[in-house]
Structures are given as C-alpha cells and as structure tokens.
Amino acid sequence: MAMESVANSVQLPPLDNPNERAAVGEELQLMLQDLIDLSLVGKQLHWSVFGASARGVHLFLDELVEEWSELADVVAERAVTLGFVPDGQSSAVAAGSRVEPVVVRSLADHVVVWELGRRVAAVAERIRARLGSIGGADLVTQDVLIRVVGTLEKQQWLLRVQLGEKA
C-alpha cells in the first residue's frame, strides 16, 4: 500500500507514463486479491465437493489452485518491481476481493463447477477490461496480464464444457 524508499538506491523502471505508477500498483493489488481469493475458494470446494464426478473435480481443483497461486505470485512480484507493496493478507483479501464466497457445506459436483465457472469468468473479465489502459502505461505489465487473462479464459472453457448436461 505504500510507494516507499526501498527504491532509492537503484532507480525504478521508467514507465512510459510514470505518473501512473501508483495507479498501476493499485490495479495490480486488486487483481492479486481476486486471484488469492479464487485460490482459497478453490481449496474450499476441493474439500466440499460430492457426486459421481467428485474425484475428477477434486483433482482438477488442485491444478486450478496451483495455477492461481502462481499467477498471484507473478502479479504481486510485478507490483513490487514497480515499487508498490500490495496487501495480500486475509483481511485485505476479504475486504478487497470481488470474488463471492461459497456456502460452507457439501456441494454437488455440478454446483461446484457452476459456482467456480462464474467466478473465474468474472475475474477474467475484470482484468481484460484493464488491459488497454495498463498497456498505455507499461507494456511489460500488460504482457503479464495478457498471460493471466489467457490462462483464466482457458480455465473458463474447461469449466464451461463440464456444465453441458446441466445447462
């Protein structure tokens, strides 16, 4: 949350639009909180899922959680690289994330896929909406976010097709 003096000794990357450095940092912080929250919701569903496809979904969720944790790390490290320390702790995530919590009980496999699919789509869409303006400030950060969006949209497809018979 602070643009600090750690960056004094060696200069920070000179963004195309240095005035937007703090703004980019704040955007990355929001994305980070969404990604951390996705990984916690994913783990929650990993423990809660039941139904004939439960085992497949249980294992798939661990792959997704792994991908979200890695993307979160990439986003946070880009923020720090730009001189902004984002907040990824539980209270900040609970306050700042735009990912809805799920109900705490056993959940049928198709419900799990449905609930998760909507949340992944929403996060992807929010980040996609910011690609253009961030590209104006910093092409390197934009490239990081294109990778994040591409990964989330592919997951969205993989979840979407599992809903076929229920839709």
Place this chain on the structure above:
Amino acid sequence: MAMESVANSVQLPPLDNPNERAAVGEELQLMLQDLIDLSLVGKQLHWSVFGASARGVHLFLDELVEEWSELADVVAERAVTLGFVPDGQSSAVAAGSRVEPVVVRSLADHVVVWELGRRVAAVAERIRARLGSIGGADLVTQDVLIRVVGTLEKQQWLLRVQLGEKA
C-alpha cells in the same frame, strides 16, 4: 461449518468419544484458519522483505509457505473425513484466525524473521495445548496434529536462530 448428510451412505469413523465429533471438527477449523493465515502472511513477507539477507529470507519463506499449505490441506481433509466441512475462505480466515497481520510496507529482513517467529510460535503453542484432549477423542487426529506441531516447532527453531545477533 455443518455436520451433514454426506455421511449417510457410508458410516463415519467411530471416534472413541463420538459425542466430541463436532467439537473436534470446530477445533480443526480453527487450526486450519491459523495455518491458511500463516501462509498468506508468509507470502506477504516474501514480497516485502529487504536487507542484506533478503534473498535467503525470500527463498526460505517459499519453503515455509509450501509446508503450511500442505499442513492446512492435511488438517482440512481430516475434518472432512470426520464429517465436518470447515470454512477456509478469506472472510472466515480474516474473522477466525488468531494470527496478527503485518504492516504493509517494505520490511527489513530481521524484522521479517522476528515477526514470523512470534506468529509461528503462537500457532504451535495453541495446537500443542489441544493435543491431550483431542487424543482422548481420536488417536488418529492426534497423530495428525503431532506432525503439525513438530513441523511448526522445528520452523520456530530455524527462525529463532536467525535472530541471534539482534536479540
């Protein structure tokens, strides 16, 4: 948070003291929330640390976070095995965890070690205090928690010795 009907079709493990099933579940939920919170605080410090030892601490934090995530998974899966679905989402963790948040800014390496050491010791101590009574209800759960405490106390030592010159 609910002792549900998922367990109807195949019976649940017959604890030595079945009346304490819900109580054990609630205890495991608290421990889960502490462990998830440790992993989020650890990641936060991974991004925030600076100082001559920053790189070593940065890498060590990833090992610790990995261990906490694995322990959290083991604890949560034991709870579900006993028929209790714990809540590990961000708002539940923010509300239920007893781990203090850290300040959001760049933090010197020795401060990072000090802050983390205190939190690990506190979590280990809280779980240790429950080993005896949980052993009375279920030896298998007790064995899981002995592993958790042993791991946390070893980390506590590895952190403690890094503070030597500052103490």
Place this chain on the structure above:
Amino acid sequence: MAMESVANSVQLPPLDNPNERAAVGEELQLMLQDLIDLSLVGKQLHWSVFGASARGVHLFLDELVEEWSELADVVAERAVTLGFVPDGQSSAVAAGSRVEPVVVRSLADHVVVWELGRRVAAVAERIRARLGSIGGADLVTQDVLIRVVGTLEKQQWLLRVQLGEKA
C-alpha cells in the same frame, strides 16, 4: 502362525507387555489378511467396472490397490519384526479375511464405489477398535496401525463423496 527360533541369535524387541507378543502377532495377521483381501477385491473391481465414470474409478482403484499392498507389507513386516510369521497366502486370506467378496460380473461404477466404500469402512473400524489395547502392549505397533487407520479413513471419505447423488 509360529513363534519360532529365528529369534534366538539376536533378541526380539522387548514389548511393554511381553506376554502379549503372540496376541499382537495374531491381531496383525488378521489385519494383514483383510488388507490383502481388499487389494484383491479392488483389482477385481478394476477389471469389472462400467458406466460413465468407469475410467476415473478404474484408475482410482489402482491407486487404492497400491496403498493397500503397501500397508499390508508394513503390517506383515511389523509382525515378523516381533517374531511372528503371519500367513498371507490365498487359502489363509480366503478363510481369515472378514472382507465380503463381490459378485463376478460387470458392475456399474456407483455400485463399485458403494461396495468398496462399505468394505473399507468395515476394515478401518475393526482396526481402530484395537488401537487402544495394542498401544498398551507396544507403542511402535500402535503407531503403525494409526497410520493404517488414517489412510483407510481418508479413502473412506474419498469414496463416500462419490456416492452423493445416489445416496
């Protein structure tokens, strides 16, 4: 089935209650036969399963069979370590195991999960019931069995949740 002279040259482990050495050996033999029988039933179902989830169940069964074979080995080696040679051959398993056989024909995936779940739960419950008294004779054997029970109960959960929609 025999407490033999192999142990003459180097003494056997001095149990807390040496009078119970043969009794512990016999208990371990029963558990061994149950575990071997589980692994044969599991393989049988691996070949017999059909239905929309057949492939997932087919692969999951190989993981379970692997775990049961390894647990059987650990239990048998603990018996021999205590000076008791258990019988794990087909006729002894057929006679001594308390695991029900399954019908020999193609079986629907949900039937497979249901039949297996009940058998795993029964074996886990029988071993759990002996944890206390064996702990009185030998803490090391108890520790082996706590691992066996913990593994079986986790499998019981993983099978139980796959029955959700059928229950």
Place this chain on the structure above:
Amino acid sequence: MAMESVANSVQLPPLDNPNERAAVGEELQLMLQDLIDLSLVGKQLHWSVFGASARGVHLFLDELVEEWSELADVVAERAVTLGFVPDGQSSAVAAGSRVEPVVVRSLADHVVVWELGRRVAAVAERIRARLGSIGGADLVTQDVLIRVVGTLEKQQWLLRVQLGEKA
C-alpha cells in the same frame, strides 16, 4: 506409393514371399491412413466434448491420440523398411481412410465415447482380418500388426465400458 531405387545399395529384407512385397506395402499404407485419421478425429473430439465427464474424456483422448500417432509411426516405418513409401498426407488420408468423420460441433461426452468406440472397433477389425495372410508373407510385419490390434482392442474395451449406462 513407389517401390524405389533407394534400396539398391543394400538389399531389402528377403520376405518369405517376396512377390507380396508390394501388396504388403499397400496394406500397411491403408492401415497407416486409418491410424492417422483416428488421431485427427480423436483430437477433434478432444476440443469438442462437453458434459459432466468432459474433463476425463478430454484427457483420455490425448492418451489415445498419443498411442495412435506412435502406432502410425511404427506401421509407416515398417513399410519403408520393406522398400515402400506410404502416403500419409492429408489428401491421401481423406481419400483412403475408412474412418468416418464426426460432425463439427460440441458433442456430449457419451456421444463422443460412442462415436469413438465404433471407429476404433472398425479399424481393429479390419487389421485383424489381415493378420493371417500377412503372416504368410512376413512374420515380422505380422508381429507389428498383432501389437497394433492388441492395443486397439484394449482401447475398445476401455471405451465400451464407459457406455454402460447409455447402452
């Protein structure tokens, strides 16, 4: 499609019935085209499948495609070893393969399994019908084809059992 002069410098394998060299080459070419076509149809279904079992089928298809590509390579290399260059390009496959194309749209998981099962069975049956006469000309080529048929028939079983509830 041509028995060429590449083989002049070092003689070709002396088949039991050298007069059938070209005939064996042509048969291998047909089998090659069927196997390549199976791999393209398999990839098509990998992208098109939807339904509750979509993820399992999606992953299973990649394993099958891998096996068909490897078998196709073995078959083609046996043909070239005998001095015959087979045609495995798209127009030759489109013209020569006896595998039916699938409709180009999203397909439900059970439809995917059904469509694939029929095609695998047909290819296996066609190759099996030629085992005897090819064995008369060349035992080594027969051995290659026995491996191909054995692999396809095992896949046929793995697909067949997934249709249980729909049949």
Place this chain on the structure above:
Amino acid sequence: MAMESVANSVQLPPLDNPNERAAVGEELQLMLQDLIDLSLVGKQLHWSVFGASARGVHLFLDELVEEWSELADVVAERAVTLGFVPDGQSSAVAAGSRVEPVVVRSLADHVVVWELGRRVAAVAERIRARLGSIGGADLVTQDVLIRVVGTLEKQQWLLRVQLGEKA
C-alpha cells in the same frame, strides 16, 4: 464450424470487438488446418528422406512435428475458448489447408529441407499478415499468434541455413 449453445451457462470472453468473434474463429480455423497439414507433411518427409544428412533431418523433423502439433493444439483451444469449434479432421484439412502436398517417393535430404522451408515460410507469412487486425479484436488471441509466428520464423531460419551449399 458453429457458434453454439455450449457457451450459454457461463458467458464467453468479452472481446474488444465482439462482432468479430466469428471472424476470429474462422481465421483460427484456417491457421489450425495449416499447422495440422504441416505436421502431416513433416511426418511424410520423416519417412521419405535419404542422403548423407538423412539421419539428422529425420530426427529434426520429429522435433518440428512435435512443435507444430503443440501449436495446433494451442490455436484450436483458443478458438474453442472463444466459443467456436474448428474443424481439424482430414477432409477439412485437405480442403482448407494452403500447404502444398509433397510428392510421394524417397526424397533427397536437401530437397526435403528446401520443400519444407518454403512451406513453413508461407504459413508464417500468412499468419503474420493477420496479427494486426486480430490484435484489434482480441489482444489475448494476438499474443497466441505472436508465439506461433515467432516459432515458425525461427524454424524457417534453421531450415534456411541448411540449404546454404545448394542455394
């Protein structure tokens, strides 16, 4: 070939220019067909090559085929992610691909490299020509295609230099 209802339950990625969704899908389908065709031509040459450098070219072709298959998968999955099911079967590839077939007979190593180099260059050039307009519709798809073009152009260099003495 169809923009279908699979996408109803969870919304599709909101392209910058949603009106161009079908157009982007059709372009990806053409690129997919070119890449599949390259992989079939590459395999054909793998079996047909002769000459002093035959072994090196034979092995290099397998690396190229592997890369084209992977790129084809990435392109097809991006199309499906956008809601468009492309056709990658043999008759569609034979009809839609713009890659010329090669003659079916043993081919000298330098001819193989020459024929392949021209085809790779042509495919790279066609995709490069579409980078700009696709970037206007969807930055994520553009990023996928930049990777495809970069890979093909590097292959083009690796092939080009092998022609040195013949040019």
Place this chain on the structure above:
Amino acid sequence: MAMESVANSVQLPPLDNPNERAAVGEELQLMLQDLIDLSLVGKQLHWSVFGASARGVHLFLDELVEEWSELADVVAERAVTLGFVPDGQSSAVAAGSRVEPVVVRSLADHVVVWELGRRVAAVAERIRARLGSIGGADLVTQDVLIRVVGTLEKQQWLLRVQLGEKA
C-alpha cells in the same frame, strides 16, 4: 465368470474362432488365478526367508512379485477385452489355483528358492501347453501368453542357478 451384456453397445473383437471365446476366457481365468497365487506365495516368502542369502532373496522376491502382478493384470485385461469377466478374488484363487501353498514358518533361503522354482516352472509349463490351441483361436491372446511364458521361464533360470550348490 459371465459373458455379459456390457459388450452390446460396441462389438467384441471377432476371434478367428468365435465359438471358442468362452473357452479362451476360462483358460485366461485359470492362468490369472495361478499368477495371483504366485504373487501371494512370493510375498509370503519375502517375509519368511532366513539364511546367509536372506537379504538378496528378500529383494529378488519383490521384483518377482512385481512382475507377476503386472502379468496378472495383462492376462485379466485381455479376458475382459474379449468379453469375459474373470474371478481374481481370494476364494476363487484359493479354489482354482494349481499353485501349492508353502508352510507358514521361517524358511531357509535355499528352501525358499527351491520351493519357488518348482512352482514357477509348473505355472510356465501349464501355460506353454496351451499356446498352440489358443493361437488357433486368437493370435493376439497367444502373443500375450508368449510374453507370460517367456518371463516365467527366464525367472525359472534365475532361480534354478541359485540352487547349484544344494542340488
């Protein structure tokens, strides 16, 4: 034990002599039971062996058991592929296997090798005696059994030479 309707939806492999399908299935079942029994006897000896060569024999037995389990799986899966579900459970193995049990006590290393060698030779000989007639019905099944016999006969040699000084 039953030729069932699982095979209705996609046809079974068309054996050279379809009338012998059930007969082949019954033969495979007998071989399966012998192989499973060998693996249980092998594990029994793994736990019972003593003598100066005990460690070498103990480790060698695990390799043999691994090979028998894999061969048993291959044989059973060939039976199911042909439409016949074999019985590999403990009571069926105890009843149907022609492998003699060993005495349940510590056994000297040379006795272990001798007892095992005789049993492996007997199983190999029984299967070898059926190679010809099964080849008449199905070349693919014959090929599976040639691999089984080849493996058992090699083991027979490896065991035989260890008896040298005792013979």
Place this chain on the structure above:
Amino acid sequence: MAMESVANSVQLPPLDNPNERAAVGEELQLMLQDLIDLSLVGKQLHWSVFGASARGVHLFLDELVEEWSELADVVAERAVTLGFVPDGQSSAVAAGSRVEPVVVRSLADHVVVWELGRRVAAVAERIRARLGSIGGADLVTQDVLIRVVGTLEKQQWLLRVQLGEKA
C-alpha cells in the same frame, strides 16, 4: 550441553512438563551419541567385511549408515528445537556412546552381521525403555523416538534373519 540464551527472543515450545526440559535434552544427547556411533561402526564394517556374502553386506551397510545418519540428525534437531545443544563430536561420542567398538581387521560376513545385530538391538532397547517417560514430558519428542525405535527394530529383523544358518 547448555540451555542457553538463544531462546530468549522467541519462546521455546511449552512442554507438558517444562521442568523436564533439560532432562529430555540429556536423554536425546545420549541417543544421538549412540546413533552417530552406530553410523561410524557401520562404516568401519563396510570397509572390513569379507566372505561369500561380502558384497551384499557391504551395500546393505551403506543403507543402514544412511538411515542412522538421518535419524541422528532428526534427534539432534529435536534437542535444539527444545533449547538444548547436544554434543555430537568424536570425543563426546567416544565417551558417551554405549555402542561397543569392533575389532579392527577383516571380518567375515556372518561375524559382521552378528556384531551389528547385537548393537542395533541394544540401542533400540535403550531408546524403547525411555518412550513412556518422555511421552509424559512431550508427545512430539515421543513421536520422533517411536519412529527411531520402529526403524531400528526393523533393521534388527533384517539382520537377524541373515544369521539363520549360523545360529
């Protein structure tokens, strides 16, 4: 040998019976010295063994030495975790270990196994005798020692059976 100030900055684990902290540390030190001494004796025998089974014993000794070194490390790190620095240097081991040295010359394989078996049994028995009282002070340390005893007793069995013909 000293309960020092390293533990000031972050508190030590609160044992069930904190008054026994030093006592537990001293016991762990004795066990550590026995385990280090076993590993040095084992290495000595690794270099000295001769006889028909020399190679097998030579290799087995390296596995045992590896296990003892790892157990020694676990025991020493538990001591330091509790705030006690144990002495594992050569003079302390020579003075404190209760493991008898072996004679320094070539030793026949069966003598090596016999000498080692007695020493392993003695160390296991001494640690087993302390399991109960240590469990009263600290369940986590007890769990470490149960693992040590279980490992040593299994080694004792593996050595014991190699003596069969000599006993």
Place this chain on the structure above:
Amino acid sequence: MAMESVANSVQLPPLDNPNERAAVGEELQLMLQDLIDLSLVGKQLHWSVFGASARGVHLFLDELVEEWSELADVVAERAVTLGFVPDGQSSAVAAGSRVEPVVVRSLADHVVVWELGRRVAAVAERIRARLGSIGGADLVTQDVLIRVVGTLEKQQWLLRVQLGEKA
C-alpha cells in the same frame, strides 16, 4: 554486421516495415553486446565477492548469469532469423557494450550487489526505451524484448532489496 545472401533461397520474414530490417538488426546487436557483457561482469563478481553474504551472492550470480546467457541467445537468434548476423565476440563486446567494467579485486558483498544493480537497471532502461519503435517494425521482435525487459526488471528488484540496510 552483414545483411547477407544466406536468405536468398527461402525468403526472410516480411516485417511490417521492411525498410527497418537493418535498423532492427543493429539494435538487437547492441542489446546482445550488453547482455553478453552483463554475463561476463556477473561471472567476474561471482569470483570476487567476499563478506558475510558472500555465499548467497555467489550462488545468486550464477542464476543471473544463466538467465543473461539465455536472453543473449534469444536476442541473437532473433537477429539471425531476420537476416542479420550480429557480432558477439570479445572485441565487439568490449567496444560496443555500454556496461561499465568493475574493478578487478575482491569486492564486498554489498558493493557487488550495488554495482550489479546499477548495471542491470541501465541495460533494462535502454532496451525499454526502444520497445515502442521496434513494435512499429515487428511485433514478434517486440515480444522478445518485452520478455527481456521483464526479466531484467525483476532482477533489478531482487538486487535492489538486498541493498536495504546500506542505502
């Protein structure tokens, strides 16, 4: 340094602005020389570093050198792909690189980090300044350089934070 005839036989990639082909090649050559020089300076510091953090810095330098060598290779291969052979030999690097040499003697760890941090920042900044204009000529080359800049800026952060206490 020369736009040569190697490219005659198969045409070069058609840049968006073909007139800038030589200009892009020259820019890539400068970047290549900077990256090679960074790797030589990094190795020099790997041998020269001393101080309490010397070992950590020594190892970190090898990771950085590895990354710079890989980036240099990617940049050089992109230049050759475009038809331009860059000069990466010692005299060209000594003449063309804009990276300052370091003094040749033992250097304290914090001095090493400081000297390296400044050089990495300078190289990153120079390449970043060219991203826009190169993107106008060739999107594929721009994508390569975005990866280079992103990697260098992340290293810049990792070095910057190690200077905390000295700044």
Place this chain on the structure above:
Amino acid sequence: MAMESVANSVQLPPLDNPNERAAVGEELQLMLQDLIDLSLVGKQLHWSVFGASARGVHLFLDELVEEWSELADVVAERAVTLGFVPDGQSSAVAAGSRVEPVVVRSLADHVVVWELGRRVAAVAERIRARLGSIGGADLVTQDVLIRVVGTLEKQQWLLRVQLGEKA
C-alpha cells in the same frame, strides 16, 4: 557349449520338440556371436569415422552398439534358459562369427555407413532364414528372434537411406 547338470534340480522348459533343444542352443550361439561381433565392429567404426557427417555417424554408432549389446544379452539369456551355455568370448566370436572385419584405419563416413549396412543386412537375413524352423521347436524363442530381426531390419533402413547420394 555344454548341456549341463545345472538344470537337474528344477526342470527345463518343455519345448514342443525337446529333441531339438541342443540344435536351438547351437543356433542361438551363432546368432549371439554375430551380434557381439557387430557391436565390436560398430565400436571400431565409432573411433575411425571421418568426414562431414562424422559426428552424426559417431553418435548413431553408439545407439546401434547399445541395441546390439542388449539383443546379444537377450539371445544369450534365452539359450541359458533352455539349458545351453553359449560361448561369447573373443576367440569364439572371432572363430564363429560370420561378420567380416573392417580395415583398421580412418574411414570416410559414407564408407562406414556402407560397410555397416551390408553387415547388418547379412546378419538379419541369416536370422530371418531360421525363424520358421525355430518356431516349430519353440514359439517363445521364435518371438525373441522376431524382435531381433525387426530391430536389425529397421537399422538396415536407417543406414540404407544415408547412402542415397552415393548409390
């Protein structure tokens, strides 16, 4: 060279035509000597090759030598399994092998390929000529030899195509 008493304790495999046991052993011995000789000639050429393709041929020769050594081992072990100890020592190979030696001096790459190709073809042809009669005595040995012939003929193709420009 001797049908010995090693086989007394456990009976030998009962060949279809036991009278041919010695004859089969002698044939396997000849094949073994050819394969060992190929591997020595291959190594010789590995050290002697020169020319523009020298490095590729040098590496390819090591792969071929590896394959011949493995085939030799399989052939020899089949002979011993049948009760016949073959002679694979240098004087027996020098006397019995039908592989011509090569001249001892540096040899041009195309000469190396040509010399080797002729020898591989000759060995393959000799073994192929015996497939039928050996199959009459023992299907398992025939299966081993089909694998040998298949491997040699594939190598023959890989060598043959490298001669293209010289033929």
Place this chain on the structure above:
Amino acid sequence: MAMESVANSVQLPPLDNPNERAAVGEELQLMLQDLIDLSLVGKQLHWSVFGASARGVHLFLDELVEEWSELADVVAERAVTLGFVPDGQSSAVAAGSRVEPVVVRSLADHVVVWELGRRVAAVAERIRARLGSIGGADLVTQDVLIRVVGTLEKQQWLLRVQLGEKA
C-alpha cells in the same frame, strides 16, 4: 590397523615401492580420521549456528559434511585396496584426529565460519605436505589425495571469503 591375510587369494597392487605399503596405509588412516572428524564437527556446527546468516551457513554445512563423508570413504577404500584396514571408529577418531573440537553451545555464524575455515585449512595443509612422498610410492594413491586437497582448498576459499567483514 593390520596388514592381513585377506589379500592372500588374489595378490595386492604392486606398489612402486612395496616396502612402503604399511607406511602408506598408516598415512591414509590419519587422513581418514581427520576427514571423519571434520564431518562430525561440521554436523555439530550445523546444529549450533545462530545469527543473521544462520540459515545459509546451516545449509552450506550439510554440503560440506556430504563432501567430507564421500572423501573419507574414498580414502578408506584406497587403504583397504592396498591391503590395510584403517580404524574409523569414534575412539580411534577421538584419539588420532588432529582436528580441534569446538565448544558445545550456540555459536554465532561468523564464529562458525572462522572456526571451520581454520580446521579445513589445517587438514588440507597436512595432506598437501604428504603428496610428494606418497607419489613416490604409488601414483594412484597420490591422485586420490590430489583430489582431496583440491576439494578442501576450494572449501577453504569459500569459507575465507565469508569472513571478509570480520577480518
């Protein structure tokens, strides 16, 4: 300590100066004891180190201990190869080693490095002083010791530079 009869059956390596065989053996024994003692001191420091660099030193010590154990094994096996059984047990090491013990308490990281550096330098220097005379008796043993000295002197450098700021 004894030049024994193990060497009777197959003669010992004929040293250049066979009269010095026992002398070489005794020298190797002293070096062995120094190396074992270094490994015990290294492990002791692994458990005792504290300070800001504690973790780096703790991990580095395990690498050094691993290297010393491997060098000790090489030295001891060379002695036995020459027919001399050296004594590497705790009392012999305590008596014969010239490595000073360290004080048993927590030790600051820079003290650990300093204490270790001096001991490594002393051992290296003692062995270096014997290189010439041992080379006169046996070039193979000299080669082993050159490797030992080279490894120790490199460690000496790696330790020396970590002392920079304290020196």
Place this chain on the structure above:
Amino acid sequence: MAMESVANSVQLPPLDNPNERAAVGEELQLMLQDLIDLSLVGKQLHWSVFGASARGVHLFLDELVEEWSELADVVAERAVTLGFVPDGQSSAVAAGSRVEPVVVRSLADHVVVWELGRRVAAVAERIRARLGSIGGADLVTQDVLIRVVGTLEKQQWLLRVQLGEKA
C-alpha cells in the same frame, strides 16, 4: 589482478614453491581469457553457420561452449583459491586472449569446423606447454590443467575428423 588481503584471516594453500604464487595466478588468468574467448567465438559460430551440416554443427557448438564455460569457471576458481583475482571481463579478454576473432558473416559449416579446430588446438597447445613448470609449483593446479588439456585435445579430435573430406 591483485594479491589481496582477503587471505589474511585464514591462510592460503602453501604451494611447493610459494614464490611462484603470483606467477601461477597470472598464467591461470591467461588461460581463463583464452577459454572465455573460445566460448564467445563458439557462440558466434553457433549463430553464423550454414550448409548441409549446419544443424549438427549448431548443436555441437552448444556442447563445446558449455564445456569451455565450465573449464573457465574451474580455472578461475583455482586462481582465486590461490589468492589471485583474475580478470575475465570483456575488455581484458579482448586484450589478453590469444584466440583470433572470426569474420562476422554467415560461414559455411566446413569453414566453421576448420576455424574452430585451429583455435582449440592452439589453446590446448599453449596450456600443455605450461604443465611441467606449473607442476613444479603446485600439483593440484597441474591436475586441473591436465583435465583442461585432455578435454580440449578430445574436442580437437572430434573437430579434426569432421574436416576429412575437405582436407
């Protein structure tokens, strides 16, 4: 270039002839510069090679460059171990290396091999000429350089034979 005070705290290795310490350091510096320069020339040729063997040479060059980089590191670390910091930066290499640069343009494969072969031979010869005198000062450094010469001379052979047809 400086014999510095880093060596004060722990003494340097006592060379046989300590007066030659600086001289040995200077010699190692020259060898280091030659080896670094070889690796830069090798990389240059890796990018520049064309011709029918271009791919093989391109890949071989990466293996050579890897070996030269590793040898350079070994040589530099030996210098620092002896207390001399060598200069391996671009300007020092450009000034001190005796390796001739190559012309900067596409180079035919046989020219590349020829140019490289001469340079490798020259470096090997220069180092070989110093083996004797360095052995007089320090056997450990001599051993390092014997390894360097052995590696370079083997490369010289591998390059030499590729020139056969052109010579």
Place this chain on the structure above:
Amino acid sequence: MAMESVANSVQLPPLDNPNERAAVGEELQLMLQDLIDLSLVGKQLHWSVFGASARGVHLFLDELVEEWSELADVVAERAVTLGFVPDGQSSAVAAGSRVEPVVVRSLADHVVVWELGRRVAAVAERIRARLGSIGGADLVTQDVLIRVVGTLEKQQWLLRVQLGEKA
C-alpha cells in the same frame, strides 16, 4: 594400427616426447584389447554363474562390464586423439589380449569370482607397470591410465573380499 593422414588438417597434440607417439599408441591398443576382453569374459560369466550367491554375482558382473566398456572407450578415444587408430575387433582382441578365456560351462559363484579376480589383477598390474614411462611421454595419457588402474584395483579389492571363506 596406422598413423594416418587424418591429422593433417589440424595438428596433433605435441607430446613431450613426440618420437614416442607411435609407441604410446601401440601401448594403448594393447590395454584396449585387454579391457574389451575383460568385458566379454565378464558377460560370459554373467550367463554361466550358479550357486547360492549367483544372483548377486550376476548383477555385480553387469556393473563391472559397464565400467570396462566405458574405460575401453576412454582408452581408445585417447589413442585416436593422438593420431593412432587402434584395433578393437574380435580377431584382434582374440589375438592381442593377454586375458585368459574361461571354460564354457556353468561355473560356481566362488569359481567365477576367483577367475575374474585373477584376470582383473593381471590387467591392472600390466597397466600400472607402464604408468611411469608413459608419463614421460604424455602427462594427459598418464592421467587417463591412472584412472583405469585405480578403477581396476578397486574392483580387485571388491572381488578379493568375496573369496574370503574359500581362500
């Protein structure tokens, strides 16, 4: 057997005593033939061994054969590096090797070890006797041979101790 013109294009390594180049080549050829012969005798014994230790010896022989093949390759490549092509074919080995053949029949394990031990010792002794004079001509070749002798003498020890009870 010939000092040829392959070495014209790039000069050969300048030995200390160039007049001895051919002599060194001839010596290396003799050593090569001994090592190849050892590997053939070792393989022969691998197939012939029987007795209680047969399996251990059978496996150990494969390790030895692997080591001899690798040493033979190193020796031959050193000869070629010096410009001398040695003869390693079966007739040259049969004629030139000084290794005695073994009798062709089943051989008891202790006989195998005895026969092999004598042959290894003889080869080691012959090479050791040449170390000095070869060192006078070429230190690099001497270093290769010191490695060969060291390896053979270690094997000699490992074989010698297995004879203990028989000696």
